[in-house]
Amino acid sequence: MHYCILSNENRIEFISMPADYMYQLVALLRRLHKEIDKLTTADRPILPVVIGECTELELHNSEYAVVSGLDYLAALERRFAALNEENYPLISLLTEIRALHAQLEYLVEEGEYA
Known part of the structure; x- marks a missing residue:
């Protein structure tokens, strides 16, 4: 497992x-x-800035928690899907978000991602 710090x-x-x-x-x-x-x-939506990534993470502050990529992408998709955009082809961004989400869902089904 890898961890992305945002x-x-x-x-x-x-x-x-x-x-x-x-x-x-x-x-x-x-x-x-x-x-x-x-x-x-x-x-x-306000987008996070990627600070870094690591292979091991030990949190020492209960204020923070690790969010699964699956949950993060589902929330990101909801934020973009809720936009009332008329001019920009928002569907292309939603497609990219949904594609990565679908890949992770497949890994869960195969037991490769918990």
Whole structure:
């Protein structure tokens, strides 16, 4: 398991992902950052900044928790799906989010990701 460390509005988030899929999460977040300013809706989601990643993580502060990649992507998809965007082809971003989410769901079904 790999852990992605994100900074999101003065809050640190830790996302757990299978090691072979971490690059896809990081690439997805970079793409979303690249495209977010093209959205015309006023209620754009705030995107986290990727701080780093690691293979081992031991948290010493109960204020923080590790979020599974599956849960993180589901929440990200809900935030983007709720946007009322009329001009930018939002479906392309949603497709990328949903594709990675589907890959993780498949790993869960195969017992390769808990």
